[in-house]
Amino acid sequence: MAMNEFEPAIEDFCEHLRLVRGRSEATVRGYRSDLVGMAEDLGGFGDFNLTQLRAWLGRAAVAGKSRSTLARRTASVKAFSTWAAKNSLIDADVAARLVSPGVHRELPKVLGTEQAGDLVGNADSHSESEFLRDSAILELLYATGMRVSELCGLDIADVDLHRQLVKVLGKGDKERMIPFGDAAGDAVEKWLGVRDGMAVVATAMFVGARGRRIDPRQVRRIVERAAVVSGVGPLSPHSLRHTAATHLLDGGADLREVQELLGHSSLQTTQIYTHVSSQRLLEAFKRAHPRA
The missing domain is CATH 1.10.150 (DNA polymerase; domain 1)
Incomplete structure (x- = not known):
């Protein structure tokens, strides 16, 4: 064959x-x-x-x-x-002229600031320890805009609570440092206070029900349950990344700063968030301006 x-x-x-x-x-x-x-x-x-x-x-x-x-x-x-x-397996790059069909890129779903606040404060967990873990996960995802895979790969040593920085290993094994605020720091500190009672892995920051490093599917379920409780509709962890990026730009962050924080290799990838911010501005204008 x-x-x-x-x-x-x-x-x-x-x-x-x-x-x-x-x-x-x-x-x-x-x-x-x-x-x-x-x-x-x-x-x-x-x-x-x-x-x-x-x-x-x-x-x-x-x-x-x-x-x-x-x-x-x-x-x-x-x-x-x-x-x-x-590698000389074929005489020429025969697929070089193959044209990729254009893909319609929908603007990502983005939460408002109040919606995001409700979401991270409404973890739907089965125990007090899981609530503290889930709250720390939600706060850190929103605070940093990191990918789910990056969050799952975090070790305790990667999070500096004193300087409020987290070291992330992104695509292509590229390291970057992302700052986070008091809310995420407090949530992580509370989780670390109970973590050892759930963990069987010494290094992993976040662990699942069996005490081993948490996996992306578990994180998705945590986000989805919190979205239902807070009433924001269907939501994926990636939407929290979109939300974090958009809120940074809305707050005055430079596009290249957001690119660095998100770990995008190309500025073009980050530019989609400028479209999101522009759309939100247009919607606010239509709601608020008497001549809209």
């Missing part, structure tokens, strides 16, 4: 992503999934050409795959093609 020829190349490419490019395991899994699907559809490197790749994507479109899925598959194949050409 097709994977007999493609399989070792795909695995070598995934190792390149992991070890050379510093991509996360989740990203590597995504690339592998897309490329395995491509390999099952094509007959081998003899069919790895622009015409066949366009036909493969066309069949996916006919099958009803979303534009975002098609764009992701295109990006995966283009990256694989470039790597394969550099």
